[in-house]
Amino acid sequence: MTGLTVALTNIIEQIKQAQQPVNIKGGGSKQFLGNDLGHLQPLAVQALNGVVRYEPTELVLQVQAGTPVQDVIELLDTEGQMLAFEPPVFDGQATIGGMVAAGISGSRRPYSGAVRDYILGVDIVTGLGEHLSFGGQVIKNVAGYDVSRLLAGSMGCLGVITEVSFKVLPKPEFEQTQAIELDRSVALQQMFSLARSSTVTACAFYNNQLYIRFSGMLSSVQAEAAEFGGETVGAGFWHSIDNLTLFKAAKNLWRISVAPNSPHFVDEAVLIDWGGAQRWLLDPGFDPREKLTQNGHAVLVWGSQTEDKFQPIEGVPLTLHKGLKKQFDPDALLNPNKMYQAF
Amino acid sequence: MESAEQFEKSSAEPDANCSPIEFEQQLRLVCAQVITDKARLRVYESDGLSVKRTLPRYVALPGTVTEVQAIVGLCFQYQVPLVARGAGTGLSGGAMPHAKGVLLSLARFNRILKVDQDNLLAHVEPGVTNLAISDAVKSLGLYYAPDPSSQIACTIGGNVAENSGGVHCLKYGLTVHNVRKLKIVSPEGELYEVGSEAYDSAGFDLLALLHGSEGMLGIVVEVVVQLLPQPKDIVVVLAGFDSVTVAGNTVGDIINAGLLPAGLEMMDKLAIGAAEAFVHAGYPVEAEALLIIELDGNQMEIDAQLEKLRAVLNEAGANPVRIARDEADRQQIWLGRKSAFPAVGRLAPDYFCMDGTIPRRELAEVLSQIALLADKYQLQVANVFHAGDGNLHPLILFDANNLSALHKAEQFGAEILTLCIAKGGTITGEHGVGVEKIDQMCLQFNEAELKLFHGIKAVFDTRGFLNPGKAIPTLNRCAEFGAMHIHAGNDKFSHLERF
Numbered sequence: 001m002t003g004l005t006v007a008l009t010n011i012i013e014q015i016k017q018a019q020q021p022v023n024i025k026g027g028g029s030k031q032f033l034g035n036d037l038g039h040l041q042p043l044a045v046q047a048l049n050g051v052v053r054y055e056p057t058e059l060v061l062q063v064q065a066g067t068p069v070q071d072v073i074e075l076l077d078t079e080g081q082m083l084a085f086e087p088p089v090f091d092g093q094a095t096i097g098g099m100v101a102a103g104i105s106g107s108r109r110p111y112s113g114a115v116r117d118y119i120l121g122v123d124i125v126t127g128l129g130e131h132l133s134f135g136g137q138v139i140k141n142v143a144g145y146d147v148s149r150l151l152a153g154s155m156g157c158l159g160v161i162t163e164v165s166f167k168v169l170p171k172p173e174f175e176q177t178q179a180i181e182l183d184r185s186v187a188l189q190q191m192f193s194l195a196r197s198s199t200v201t202a203c204a205f206y207n208n209q210l211y212i213r214f215s216g217m218l219s220s221v222q223a224e225a226a227e228f229g230g231e232t233v234g235a236g237f238w239h240s241i242d243n244l245t246l247f248k249a250a251k252n253l254w255r256i257s258v259a260p261n262s263p264h265f266v267d268e269a270v271l272i273d274w275g276g277a278q279r280w281l282l283d284p285g286f287d288p289r290e291k292l293t294q295n296g297h298a299v300l301v302w303g304s305q306t307e308d309k310f311q312p313i314e315g316v317p318l319t320l321h322k323g324l325k326k327q328f329d330p331d332a333l334l335n336p337n338k339m340y341q342a343f
Numbered sequence: 344m345e346s347a348e349q350f351e352k353s354s355a356e357p358d359a360n361c362s363p364i365e366f367e368q369q370l371r372l373v374c375a376q377v378i379t380d381k382a383r384l385r386v387y388e389s390d391g392l393s394v395k396r397t398l399p400r401y402v403a404l405p406g407t408v409t410e411v412q413a414i415v416g417l418c419f420q421y422q423v424p425l426v427a428r429g430a431g432t433g434l435s436g437g438a439m440p441h442a443k444g445v446l447l448s449l450a451r452f453n454r455i456l457k458v459d460q461d462n463l464l465a466h467v468e469p470g471v472t473n474l475a476i477s478d479a480v481k482s483l484g485l486y487y488a489p490d491p492s493s494q495i496a497c498t499i500g501g502n503v504a505e506n507s508g509g510v511h512c513l514k515y516g517l518t519v520h521n522v523r524k525l526k527i528v529s530p531e532g533e534l535y536e537v538g539s540e541a542y543d544s545a546g547f548d549l550l551a552l553l554h555g556s557e558g559m560l561g562i563v564v565e566v567v568v569q570l571l572p573q574p575k576d577i578v579v580v581l582a583g584f585d586s587v588t589v590a591g592n593t594v595g596d597i598i599n600a601g602l603l604p605a606g607l608e609m610m611d612k613l614a615i616g617a618a619e620a621f622v623h624a625g626y627p628v629e630a631e632a633l634l635i636i637e638l639d640g641n642q643m644e645i646d647a648q649l650e651k652l653r654a655v656l657n658e659a660g661a662n663p664v665r666i667a668r669d670e671a672d673r674q675q676i677w678l679g680r681k682s683a684f685p686a687v688g689r690l691a692p693d694y695f696c697m698d699g700t701i702p703r704r705e706l707a708e709v710l711s712q713i714a715l716l717a718d719k720y721q722l723q724v725a726n727v728f729h730a731g732d733g734n735l736h737p738l739i740l741f742d743a744n745n746l747s748a749l750h751k752a753e754q755f756g757a758e759i760l761t762l763c764i765a766k767g768g769t770i771t772g773e774h775g776v777g778v779e780k781i782d783q784m785c786l787q788f789n790e791a792e793l794k795l796f797h798g799i800k801a802v803f804d805t806r807g808f809l810n811p812g813k814a815i816p817t818l819n820r821c822a823e824f825g826a827m828h829i830h831a832g833n834d835k836f837s838h839l840e841r842f
Contacts, residue, residue: 057703130791140517142771142774143770146817150548153543216674216723257542323802
């Protein structure tokens with residue numbers, strides 16, 4: 001345990017003594033997500049910065065939670081490797097801990113997997129001030145319950161993440177994005193068939209254009225891109241989706257996650273990506289959560305009009321959520337009510 | 344240690360609060376197929392870890408989800424232990440029955456409910472075999488990626504419980520990466536869903552938590568798996584090496600070249616010889632180690648990757664190098680690897696298959712230490728290695744009829760697992776903890792971590808009757824085992840009490 005982690009457990013011990021809940025803060029790039037905790041004292045973890053171990057030949061990276069995602073991406077790049085889930089970097093502010101806690105994956109998600117899929121191990125400090133270690137630095141590990149993956153997307157409600165180990169992947173030799181003008185329904189059908197190509201790694205419909213990214217060996221990518229046709233465009237397009245800059249004009253930004261062929265919001269969505277499975281609504285003027293059936297969920301990414309910005313959960317899963325929160329953070333000191341008012 | 348008792352309760356074996364006869368009557372009321380006669384119970388006395396056997400008191404074979412709910416609810420009500428079982432192919436005793444409990448077989452849930460081509464999903468019942476899913480969608484050009492070696496028999500429900508892997512994990516992941524949604528019966532008998540047909544869900548990732556939970560948290564009654572398009576082209580390369588270390592390093596060189604093979608396997612000399620004698624796969628029996636490398640993709644992808652791979656293998660001095668592009672040739676190479684366990688099994692009456700995972704940089708060191716241990720225990724060991732992901736399967740040969748040999752083999756295995764932890768690895772990569780590796784859990788996790796595991800168990804299973812005594816050791820057990828937490832040989836928890 002590093003000196004800083006010891007310090008962190010001491011701080012949590014004090015927080016516990018004082019029963020003073022905190023708002024966990026890395027780079028502060030995603031404070032807009034979930035319920036506003038601005039009234040709570042911030043717990044800064046950005047000082048936990050640095051790579052603990054990077055073994056390119058093992059495809060494993062172990063890094064402290066306060067390390068900027070951008071720094072990690074640049075480090076991996078020097079070895080021709082990448083974070084395959086394409087996380088947002090938010091102007092370089094996003095940190096690894098926040099990336100895991102928020103569980104946001106980028107354009108490559110349907111083809112390569114999500115943040116949680118690449119997590120090998122996570123160290124946390126719980127609300128009891130205990131520093132615990134789950135998973136490890138190996139790709140296969142089924143000892144004990146999979147607490148590491150549980151932490152992905154837990155929004156800091158279960159513990160302060162101090163260190164994470166990831167599986168990383170070799171970068172493709174070459175990538176190329178093509179855009180072609182298409183009717184919306186035709187474009188969606190195209191997305192389904194493109195999901196069967198081994199070289200497609202991103203797929204979106206925006207402004208009457210279908211955007212496809214091909215990745216792989218140079219010769220193969222060029223051949224597939226040529227066969228698809230359309231115009232070649234820059235990689236910045238995907239970056240602007242993943243980092244949400246494309247949507248910055250929206251006062252209320254809704255992200256809808258559904259099955260690729262779901263009928264929900266096909267016409268209303270300003271942008272449809274993830275091969276059909278992710279849809280973005282900009283100031284729709286209604287709450288899309290009410291219109292969704294159980295297969296899918298909506299999140300108010302930013303916007304002010306709603307308490308509890310995530311899709312409601314109920315029944316057995318809600319009981320389990322409350323129970324898990326109690327186990328990890330019995331006094332509700334860490335990001336209380338960040339996801340839901342219920343816990 | 345005063346806190347130990349309170350959570351010990353959650354994992355303690357519950358006491359039934361009605362007589363066996365009374366319970367049997369109730370059970371027969373809610374489930375048409377119940378077995379209680381000894382001869383027929385015998386079939387269920389163990390899973391793939393056959394040295395650990397117990398006769399269950401009852402076997403229930405429900406045919407509907409409603410029946411499962413009623414059986415689970417009954418066990419909840421009367422606090423009767425319940426152990427779920429798929430095909431019983433597990434290798435760690437996870438489905439070993441409880442002597443006073445119900446063994447819940449999900450074998451009758453063997454239907455593929457729906458194949459959804461747009462979304463590339465299959466909705467299946469938990470008793471469907473792993474291979475049956477790929478077979479059912481083959482004509483659509485699709486398949487289900489995780490392929491544990493027992494895939495012809497093992498069920499998808501068991502795969503979820505164990506988070507099973509296979510030889511293609513490096514590129515395509517484990518079960519947890521390929522399942523989108525589960526229907527679960529809670530310990531109270533309530534049906535609920537986790538996950539979704541979308542790529543993610545609201546709230547905590549309960550889907551991930553349930554994977555590999557070894558039947559301790561709930562009963563899986565439906566699984567929605569993600570299907571993948573079959574690769575257009577596949578090539579399998581067999582490369583021989585005159586040193587295990589060079590073979591291990593070559594794996595790193597392959598990754599360094601930017602290649603991500605679909606499969607990347609290694610076998611040592613004893614395993615090569617046994618496989619060759621068994622199935623005549625054309626393996627180089629004089630080699631100290633061999634690598635099997637599978638590349639997949641479209642034809643141009645493969646051509647370009649193969650060129651890079653050839654260069655790496657040449658540089659490493661691999662000899663021979665055999666490249667198989669047509670199906671029959673590829674199958675022949677894989678046949679040797681896939682027959683490795685039964686082939687090694689022919690060398691002795693019994694073998695233990697270990698399942699530790701290590702960082703690959705430690706491979707040479709770990710193999711040489713295993714060789715030393717083999718000398719110490721006077722037992723033979725063959726090594727089969729999922730080299731791409733560091734998952735090592737040493738096969739310890741012994742004769743179970745000789746009690747002292749069995750004991751020696753168990754100790755040998757325990758030492759290998761301890762070694763894996765000390766090298767920064769884990770005691771189980773894909774077979775699960777079950778009853779087999781429960782003591783070694785005390786080495787891998789500290790008191791606070793084990794306590795949290797018990798806490799998680801109690802959140803799901805308030806009465807502690809689902810698969811009691813498996814996967815997570817009680818602190819008392821760890822105290823008796825006499826060792827705790829030597830994670831990666833470091834001392835980062837040195838401030839914690841040892842006992």
